[in-house]
Amino acid sequence: xxxxxxxxxxxxxxxxxxxxxxxxxxxxxxxxxxxxxxxxxxxxxxxxxxxxxxxxxxxxxxxxxxxxxxxxxxxxxxxxxxxxxxxxxxxxxxxxxxxxxxxxxxxxxxxxxxxxxxxxxxxxxxxxxxxxxxxxxxxxxxxxxxxxxxxxxxxxxxxxxxxxxxxxxxxxxxxxxxxxxxxxxxxxxxxxxxxxxxxxxxxxxxxxxxxxxxxxxxxxxxxxxxxxxxxxxxxxxxxxxxxxxxxxxxxxxxxxxxxxxxxxxxxxxxxxxxxxxxxxxxxxxxxxxxxxxxxxxxxxxxxxxxxxxxxxxxxxxxxxxxxxxxxxxxxxxxxxxxxxxxxxxxxxxxxxxxxxxxxxxxxx
Ligand SMILES: *Cc1c(COP(=O)(O)O)cnc(C)c1O
Ligand code: SF4
Numbered sequence: 001x002x003x004x005x006x007x008x009x010x011x012x013x014x015x016x017x018x019x020x021x022x023x024x025x026x027x028x029x030x031x032x033x034x035x036x037x038x039x040x041x042x043x044x045x046x047x048x049x050x051x052x053x054x055x056x057x058x059x060x061x062x063x064x065x066x067x068x069x070x071x072x073x074x075x076x077x078x079x080x081x082x083x084x085x086x087x088x089x090x091x092x093x094x095x096x097x098x099x100x101x102x103x104x105x106x107x108x109x110x111x112x113x114x115x116x117x118x119x120x121x122x123x124x125x126x127x128x129x130x131x132x133x134x135x136x137x138x139x140x141x142x143x144x145x146x147x148x149x150x151x152x153x154x155x156x157x158x159x160x161x162x163x164x165x166x167x168x169x170x171x172x173x174x175x176x177x178x179x180x181x182x183x184x185x186x187x188x189x190x191x192x193x194x195x196x197x198x199x200x201x202x203x204x205x206x207x208x209x210x211x212x213x214x215x216x217x218x219x220x221x222x223x224x225x226x227x228x229x230x231x232x233x234x235x236x237x238x239x240x241x242x243x244x245x246x247x248x249x250x251x252x253x254x255x256x257x258x259x260x261x262x263x264x265x266x267x268x269x270x271x272x273x274x275x276x277x278x279x280x281x282x283x284x285x286x287x288x289x290x291x292x293x294x295x296x297x298x299x300x301x302x303x304x305x306x307x308x309x310x311x312x313x314x315x316x317x318x319x320x321x322x323x324x325x326x327x328x329x330x331x332x333x334x335x336x337x338x339x340x341x342x343x344x345x346x347x348x349x350x351x352x353x354x355x356x357x358x359x360x361x362x363x364x
Contacts, residue, residue: 008201012119012167017047022070025053029061032070039071045132046071048120052198055229064227064259068122074294075123081290086129086136089287089327100138101145105329109157111192112145113138114176118164119199122224124254126289126325131163133291142172146179153185161192166202174210181217189217194224196249196278197231200238212245222250222281226260228272236276243277250281253320255302256295257286263309270310270318280320285333287325299324299333307337312352 019036022028028036039046048069057063061070087093090103098104103111113130121132129136140163149155158180165173180186195202211219221242225231239249251273253260260266270280283306286296302322310319323330340356341348347359 008199008204011049011051011199011201014050015047016050016053016069017045022053026056026058026061026063026066028070031073032061032066034073035071035075038073038076042133044071044075045121045134046123049199051201051234052120052230055232062258063229064256064265065229067259068124068226068256069120071123072294075291077293078290080288080293080296082288083290084129084136085287085289086127089289089325091327099141099144099148101140101142102148105327107154109159110149110155111159111161112149113140113162114142114145114160114165115140115163115168117167118162119167119195119202122194124256124286124292124295126287126292127163128289128291142176146176146183149180149186150183156185156187157190158186158188159190159192164193164195165191166193166195166199166207170204170206170210173207177210177219181215186217188220190220190222192222192224192252196221196223196235196238196242197225200232200234203238203241208241208245211242211247214246219245219247220250221247222252223278224253225251225273225278226253226256226269227265228268231272231276239277248279249277250279251320252282252284253280254284254286254295255297255305255322257297259295261297261301261305263305266305267309267314270320271314274315274318280318282330283320283322285322285324300335303334303337306334307352 016022016025019028019033053069056066056069060066082088101113103113116131116134116138118131125132130138149158160176177189180189242249253269255261260269273280283302285299285302286292306319306322322333324333338349338351339347340350342361344361346361349357349359351357
């Protein structure tokens with residue numbers, strides 16, 4: 001038990017975050033060397049765990065895992081990204097006064113940012129300014145956040161995120177859960193953590209003990225996986241362990257150009273998620289955050305992939321909701337591909353094969 005606890009900390013401490021360390025895993029390309037140099041000059045964070053680094057293809061700089069880990073010079077380009085994106089998106093300058101650690105877009109739920117540390121610094125992160133570039137400095141004051149939640153009785157759902165909240169110590173996680181559970185109006189706790197994918201060793205017996213049990217306030221968890229190669233036996237074990245604690249595990253993928261935007265990869269990703277008991281929740285359109293233009297597809301792409309590779313083509317449980325997260329909340333990007341026509345007495349609908357059927361039009 002102690003051994004496993006040490007393993008996740010050891011993984012974090014030996015983060016693969018220098019050119020020299022990266023060379024132990026892959027043949028670094030000249031383009032990657034340039035990307036790393038620029039990132040280091042700009043003081044931009046990068047790196048991942050030795051575990052996740054070992055999943056990279058050593059020979060192919062276009063490896064879908066490698067492109068999420070290794071900085072690119074393209075991050076300096078910014079044609080579509082909005083400057084000061086997070087302040088704009090999270091309405092931090094215009095809205096009611098809130099602690100830095102509380103992001104609010106809805107009446108009944110908030111995102112509670114408890115750290116800016118991650119086990120992996122994803123190149124496509126929309127919180128890049130905060131987490132990766134760190135031009136934006138927030139106070140991560142958990143007490144201040146907890147007090148704000150106590151004072152706002154309308155908050156029934158607390159999404160604990162960051163950064164990655166599972167880089168916190170067991171004690172901090174236990175304290176946070178206990179404090180949230182004591183707030184009478186809090187009905188559910190959600191964690192957003194990439195650890196089941198990039199640091200599955202984090203799901204230790206000690207953490208399981210903290211997370212498990214049938215409480216009034218349940219815990220839900222969403223992880224972040226973008227490519228089938230990211231899913232291993234270790235991930236399967238971590239997810240199973242979370243489920244045995246009574247925690248549902250969902251996925252929030254980001255649609256990334258050249259990584260998961262072709263039908264074969266897209267279908268394989270969603271089938272593999274289901275095979276390790278992860279339920280796809282959201283597929284996010286790559287947000288207009290700065291420095292991630294090179295990952296962005298046309299908006300229609302995600303809906304087309306669901307139409308051409310998922311809906312009707314495979315298990316319905318494998319289908320995520322395709323959304324874009326905006327400053328006015330998450331918005332569905334699923335047009336009515338199935339809806340052909342409505343007349344006074346019927347609707348005409350189309351299935352995934354292009355076949356047509358009808359449904360009676362019932363008056364109110
Ligand atoms: C994503 C998000 C939520 C949760 O949204 P759901 O659609 O309920 O998953 C809540 N608050 C903020 C600020 C968010 O960004
Ligand atoms: S783990 Fe999440 S918050 Fe951290 S860099 Fe990746 S996408 Fe951003």
